[in-house]
Amino acid sequence: xxxxxxxxxxxxxxxxxxxxxxxxxxxxxxxxxxxxxxxxxxxxxxxxxxxxxxxxxxxxxxxxxxxxxxxxxxxxxxxxxxxxxxxxxxxxxxxxxxxxxxxxxxxxxxxxxxxxxxxxxxxxxxxxxxxxxxxxxxxxxxxxxxxxxxxxxxxxxxxxxxxxxxxxxxxxxxxxxxxxxxxxxxxxxxxxxxxxxxxxxxxxxxxxxxxxxxxxxxxxxxxxxxxxxxxxxxxxxxxxxxxxxxxxxxxxxxxxxxxxxxxxxxxxxxxxxxxxxxxxxxxxxxxxxx
Ligand SMILES: C[S@@+](CC[C@H](N)C(=O)[O-])C[C@H]1O[C@@H](n2cnc3c(N)ncnc32)[C@H](O)[C@@H]1O
Numbered sequence: 001x002x003x004x005x006x007x008x009x010x011x012x013x014x015x016x017x018x019x020x021x022x023x024x025x026x027x028x029x030x031x032x033x034x035x036x037x038x039x040x041x042x043x044x045x046x047x048x049x050x051x052x053x054x055x056x057x058x059x060x061x062x063x064x065x066x067x068x069x070x071x072x073x074x075x076x077x078x079x080x081x082x083x084x085x086x087x088x089x090x091x092x093x094x095x096x097x098x099x100x101x102x103x104x105x106x107x108x109x110x111x112x113x114x115x116x117x118x119x120x121x122x123x124x125x126x127x128x129x130x131x132x133x134x135x136x137x138x139x140x141x142x143x144x145x146x147x148x149x150x151x152x153x154x155x156x157x158x159x160x161x162x163x164x165x166x167x168x169x170x171x172x173x174x175x176x177x178x179x180x181x182x183x184x185x186x187x188x189x190x191x192x193x194x195x196x197x198x199x200x201x202x203x204x205x206x207x208x209x210x211x212x213x214x215x216x217x218x219x220x221x222x223x224x225x226x227x228x229x230x231x232x233x234x235x236x237x238x239x240x241x242x243x244x245x246x247x248x249x250x251x252x253x254x255x256x257x258x259x260x261x262x263x264x265x266x267x268x269x270x271x272x273x274x275x276x277x278x279x280x281x282x283x284x285x286x287x288x289x290x
Contacts, residue, residue, distance in 0.1 A: 008118035008146060008193075009089030010061070017242025018061070020235060025223035025281055031141070031170060032068045034219055034285055039069065039168075042287070043076045046136050046166055052081040056135040058119050058157060059143025060088045063097030069139070071106040085113045085133070087122045119147060123156050135160050139168040142283075144203065145194045151206040154288075158212060161290040169286040173218065174201030177269030177280035181243065184264055188257055192245055200284030207288060214288040222278035225265060229277060243279075 010018055022028060047053050053073065057066045063086070070084055088094050094116055101107050115122055119140075126132055138157050147153040158167050172178040182189055182197035190197055200216075207214050225243075227236035240249035244261065253261070266272075270279045 008120075009091075010093060011090060013238070013241065013247070014245075015090070015092055017238045020238050021223060021242050024225070024227075024239075025221055025279075027142075027221055027223075027281065027283070028064055030219045030221050031065055031283070031285075034217060035065075035069050035072055038217060038285075038287070040072055040076065042166060043073050043137075046164055047077050047080060048164065050080070050136065050162075052083065053077060053137070054133065054135045054162070055082065055084045056138040056157075056160065057084065057086045057088070058122075058138065058140045059146070060086050060097060060141075061090070061093045063093075063100050065141055066097070066139075067100050067104050067107060069137075070110055071104065073137075074106050074110065081111070082109070083111045083113065085115060085135070087115045087117060087119055089116060089118045089121075091116060119143075119153060119157070123153075126160075132160065134162045134165075136162050136165045137168070138165070139170070141168070141170040142172075144169065144171055145197065148195050150196075150198055150203060151210065154203070154206060154212075155210055158210070158288060158290075163290060165290040167288040167290075169200075169203060169288065170219075170283055171200045171203055171286070173282040173284040174199045176282045177265065180269050181261065181264060185244075185257070185261055188253060189244055189246075194245055200286065203284075203286065207286065212288050214286045217285040217287070219283040219285060221281045221283055222271070223281050224276055225270065225279040226275075226277045228262065228265065 055070065060066045073082060086097065094114060101112060138160060140157065144150055161167060176199065179199040186197065225239055227233045228239050230236050237249065241247060246252050265279060266277055270277045
């Protein structure tokens with residue numbers, strides 16, 4: 001079984017930080033474009049010869065991306081029954097996801113099963129029950145940071161794929177701003193919910209070692225982090241906390257470390273354009289074959 005840190009799932013202020021990050025980056029827009037460009041062609045292949053299609057979302061958050069993917073799937077396969085199992089430990093984000101389902105016309109025929117647990121607990125439940133539900137499409141989008149053992153987690157979820165199924169992993173790219181920030185300040189940052197920071201570069205290494213075949217698609221993206229450099233900005237503080245997975249960036253790091261992080265963010269992890277600081281959050285989409 002994969003082990004996990006104690007606190008699983010976004011709650012409280014961290015959700016605000018995540019939402020502010022999403023508002024200031026085009027992460028969801030770019031992922032939806034990837035879905036339209038690549039997955040639209042992939043879905044009929046995944047469903048070929050099947051009487052129903054089973055989807056599993058792991059760490060789905062507020063479900064904005066799930067809603068888009070499921071909506072595309074429903075449009076591509078109008079006559080095929082679709083089920084969606086959602087593994088998401090945050091009760092607040094799950095509420096938001098359910099509200100989104102309720103108001104999205106294209107999702108009304110999809111049968112949802114909600115698992116309000118971490119992926120490690122889900123794995124344990126599956127193994128304890130001994131009844132393995134298999135899936136045609138599994139996605140893990142921007143969530144693998146929260147497991148201690150990336151390889152074991154990927155191996156377990158990959159083992160749940162049906163024939164011709166696909167596992168989609170979307171993760172921060174090697175050499176992105178996140179990769180540079182979290183590896184440079186590993187000692188200060190990898191002490192709480194994230195015990196080891198790996199970029200998509202190391203994930204590909206794990207996939208290779210596991211002998212899994214995959215395709216990689218890059219999604220260039222930036223987040224406007226200008227507010228991080230505006231003295232006294234509340235939004236800047238929210239971003240500092242989110243980017244460093246810290247409850248209070250100002251209080252929890254020494255002046256030297258804070259200055260070092262801000263300098264790195266501005267000068268090594270971002271481009272500066274029209275007076276704005278744009279942090280590099282390029283993503284890598286790994287489409288892993290069954
Ligand atoms: C960066 S958010 C990504 C949400 C969504 N996939 C998206 O891209 O919009 C990370 C998500 O992983 C969830 N999470 C954290 N720890 C987890 C764990 N151990 N197992 C499953 N999900 C987890 C959080 O609650 C949060 O919803």
